Amino acid sequence: MSVLLIEAFYGGSHKQLMDLxxxxxQEDCVLCTLxxxxxHWKARTAALYFMQTVPTSTNYRILFASSVLNLAELAALxxxxxxxxxxxxxxxxxxxxxxxxxxxxxFQYGYNQILSCLVADVVVFNSAFNMESFLTSIGKFMxxxxxxxxKDLEKIIRPKCQVLYFPVRFPDVSRFMxxxxxxxxxxxxxxxxxxxxxxxEGLPGQQKSRALGGLMKNSNAHCESGLCEAQxxxxxxxHEGLPSPLTAPAGLNKSEPSxxxxxxxxxxxxxxxxxxxxILSGRDYQQRPLHVAWPHRWEHDKDPETFFKVLxxxxxxxxxxxxxxxxxxxxxxxxxxxxxxxxxxxxxxxxGYLPSKDDYFQALCMADVVISTAxxxxxxxxxxxxxxxxxxxxxxxxxxxxxxxxAEYLYSTPEQLFKRLQNFCKxxxxxxxxxYKGETAGFSWAALGGKFRSLLxxxxxxxx
Numbered sequence: 001m002s003v004l005l006i007e008a009f010y011g012g013s014h015k016q017l018m019d020l021x022x023x024x025x026q027e028d029c030v031l032c033t034l035x036x037x038x039x040h041w042k043a044r045t046a047a048l049y050f051m052q053t054v055p056t057s058t059n060y061r062i063l064f065a066s067s068v069l070n071l072a073e074l075a076a077l078x079x080x081x082x083x084x085x086x087x088x089x090x091x092x093x094x095x096x097x098x099x100x101x102x103x104x105x106x107f108q109y110g111y112n113q114i115l116s117c118l119v120a121d122v123v124v125f126n127s128a129f130n131m132e133s134f135l136t137s138i139g140k141f142m143x144x145x146x147x148x149x150x151k152d153l154e155k156i157i158r159p160k161c162q163v164l165y166f167p168v169r170f171p172d173v174s175r176f177m178x179x180x181x182x183x184x185x186x187x188x189x190x191x192x193x194x195x196x197x198x199x200x201e202g203l204p205g206q207q208k209s210r211a212l213g214g215l216m217k218n219s220n221a222h223c224e225s226g227l228c229e230a231q232x233x234x235x236x237x238x239h240e241g242l243p244s245p246l247t248a249p250a251g252l253n254k255s256e257p258s259x260x261x262x263x264x265x266x267x268x269x270x271x272x273x274x275x276x277x278x279i280l281s282g283r284d285y286q287q288r289p290l291h292v293a294w295p296h297r298w299e300h301d302k303d304p305e306t307f308f309k310v311l312x313x314x315x316x317x318x319x320x321x322x323x324x325x326x327x328x329x330x331x332x333x334x335x336x337x338x339x340x341x342x343x344x345x346x347x348x349x350x351x352g353y354l355p356s357k358d359d360y361f362q363a364l365c366m367a368d369v370v371i372s373t374a375x376x377x378x379x380x381x382x383x384x385x386x387x388x389x390x391x392x393x394x395x396x397x398x399x400x401x402x403x404x405x406x407a408e409y410l411y412s413t414p415e416q417l418f419k420r421l422q423n424f425c426k427x428x429x430x431x432x433x434x435x436y437k438g439e440t441a442g443f444s445w446a447a448l449g450g451k452f453r454s455l456l457x458x459x460x461x462x463x464x
Contacts, residue, residue, distance in 0.1 A: 001027070001028060001029060001030045001057060001059045001060065002028055002029070002059055002060065002061040002062060003021075003025055003028055003029040003030075003060075003061070003062045003063075003064060003456050004029070004030055004032070004054065004057075004060050004062065004063045004064070004081070004084070005018055005021060005022060005029055005030065005031040005032070005064050005065075006031075006032050006033075006050060006054070006063065006064070006065040006066075006069055006074075007031070007032075007033045007034070007065065007066055007068075007069075008033075008034050008042045008043070008046035008050075008065070008066065008068040008069040009034065009036050009039055009042050009043075009066065009068045010033035010034060010035055010036055011035070011036020012036060013091055013166060013379075013381055014036070014066050014068070014091060015033075015036070017066075017089070017091075017166065017167070018031055018033070020167060020169065020445065021064070021452065021456070024449065024452075024453070025456065030055070030057075032050060032053060032054050034046055034049060039068070040109075042068055043068050043070070043108075043109055043112060044070075044108065044112075046068065046069050046070070047069060047070045047071075047073035047074040047077060048073070048077065050069070050074055050078075051074065051077040051078050054078065054081065056080060060080075060081070060084055061084060061085065062084055062085045062086075062087060062456055062457075063081055063084040063085070063086045063087065064087045064089065064455075064456060065086075065087070065088060065089070066088075066089050066090070066091055067088055067089065067090045067091070067092075067093065067113050067116060069116070070112040070115065070116060071086060071088055071115070071116035071119055071120055072112075072115035072116055072118065072119045073115075075119050082119070085121050085122070086119065086120045086121050086122070087120065087121065087122045087124060087455060087456070088116050088117060088120040088122070088123050088124065089124045089125075089126075089164075090113075090123070090124065090125045090126065090130055090131075090134065090378075091126055091166070091378065091379070092130065092376075092378045093110075093113060093125075093130060093133065093134040093137075093378070094106075094109040094110040094112075094113055095110045095113070095133065095134050095137035095138065095141050096130075096133040096134065096137055096376075096378075097301070097376055107144055110141055113134075114138060114141075114142075114153060114157070117157045117160065117161075118153070118156065118157065120160060121160065122160055122162070122455065123157065123160045123161045123162070124161075124162055124163075124164045124455070125161065125162070125163050125164070125378075126163075126164070126165055126166045126378060126379045127163060127165065127378055127379050127400045127403055127404075128163050128403055129378060129399060129400040129403050130163075130378040130379070130400065131161055131162075131163055133378075135154050135157065135158055135161065136154070138153050138154045138157070139153075139154060164448065164451055164452065164455070165379070165442060165443050165448060166379050166381065166443065167443070167444070167445040167447075167448040167449060167452060168381075168384075168443055168444055168445060169444070169445045170388060170444060171357070171361065173361045173364075173365055173388065173389050176358075176361055176362040176365035176366070176389070177365050177390065178365065178366060180432050180433075181365065181390045181432075288322075288428070289320035289321050289322050289425070289428065290320070290321045290322070290368050290369065290421070290424050290425045290428040290431070291321070291322045291323075291324070291349065291366060291367045291368045291369070292311070292321055292322070292323045292324070292367065292368070292369050292370075292371060292421070293323075293324045293326065293363065293364055293367035293369070293370045293371070293386060293391060294307055294323065294324070294325050294326065294327070294370075294371055295324075295326040295327050295360075295363075295364065295370065295382040295383075295385070295386060296326075296327045296372065296374065296382055297327050297328055297329075297330070298327055298328065298329040298330070298333050298334065298337055299330065299334070300334060300375075301374065301375050301376035302327075302372075302373065302374050302375070302376070303373040303374060303375050304334055304336050304337065304340075304373070305334070305336050306373040306414050306417075307371060307373040308336055308339075308340035308343075308344075309414065310373075310414055310417050310418045310421065311323060311340070311344060311347075312340070312343055312344070313418055314418070314421060314422065314425060315343070315344065315347065317422070319422060319425035319426070320425060321347060321421075321425050322347055322348075322349045323344060323347055323348055323349065324348075324349050324350040324351075324363050324366075324367060325337075325340075325341075325348070325350070325351050325352070326350065326352070326353070326354060326360065326363060326364075327353065327382070328353045329352070329353065350363055361389060364385065364386045364388075364389035364390075364391060365389045365390060367386070367389070367391050368391065368392060368424070368428055368431045368432060369391060369392045369393075369394060369421070369424060369431055370382075370383060370386035370387070370391035370392070370393050370394070371393075371394045371395075371417070371421075372393075372394070372395045372396065372401070373396065373414075373417075374395075374396065374399065375399075376399070377399040377400050377401065378399075378400055379400055379404075380395070380400055380401060380404055383395060383401075383404070383405075384404065384440060384443060387436055387438070387440065388440075392409070392424075392431040392434055392436070393405055393409045393436075394409060394410075394411060394417060394420055394421075395409060395410055395411070396410065396411065396412075397410035397411060397412045404438075404440075405438055406437050406438050408437060409438070
């Protein structure tokens, strides 16, 4: 047990990363967690909890934690842990997170992350955007202090920092692909029918998982992808532990109660029978209306207002389309969701959180276009996941998106987004025949696993 993994918000992508590391490290690590509830309280008080609950051990060499934890507090409260090599991983940063109402208490969350960086030995970010937006905001952020402000903190912290993208093991989604997407798999990467199943000819295991990401590639290059999304200020995914490629996890259709379960969404689950494979399959699929997916948290930082405004404008012009609004809702749901559902009427195919991984990936596979209108994004798990399922992405030309997606898939204004969707509604075959031109293989565990192992390699403790 040389590696101590600590996660103060054990849910979504935070859980996914810790589970993956624990699986890879096996008996060489111990994992200590707090549930993914009441994030603000976890950020303020987790260190004290872990002071009492993390078991003592002379075997620890490395401490790996996400930036939700106040690492400075824990290191002070537990001197034995303070002596370890401390690795801090940023899924998101609070200095660049948009808040609806700025309150004095909000200063503490960014301040905690700065303190954690100062005591960490290595600071890792899931994207260059995340790293730069954090580091370059430190100076301005510290000016919120009325007087006696600390100086040069960026210069102290920056040498410790590096970018290490979120690692993903991509699920096999070929069984959910509609006919036209499978036709392109068959054409481009050699997927062959075998009754109702599909198999990849002449490819060993790892190449199969890479080839199944073939919807995310241009005509010459093999690519892959997959992922998910967040609580206020946090990158948390709808589906926490994605199955390994070509492997169906046990109990895949079983779901556990979630804090985010919402009566409104429960009603939708009863009202809308989710069976898109029957609704959207068949010979005339190419003539079906454009199917748009929005797989994000139901919160203000994902800007659902802009998304629904664009869709309603399409509807006003009598343009045909279907929409699946996925993602998770928490305690407070913006009013726009109930208003938009009523206004969109029969255009809605699905509305709400899908607890089954199969249902979630099936919904994405049946969609043509996936859209982000986010005001906050440090990686974009849900978008990359949707592209893995063959969706054409449309993202803001801002935040992390230019780092992840080629320029072809970016828009600068809501009007540009509307015009792109207007064209796709008139000619859905454009996106259905499109092969993704980006390169996403660099986000896979296959590409990043070695770097994570090196980061967590045990180092001798000179003080012992």
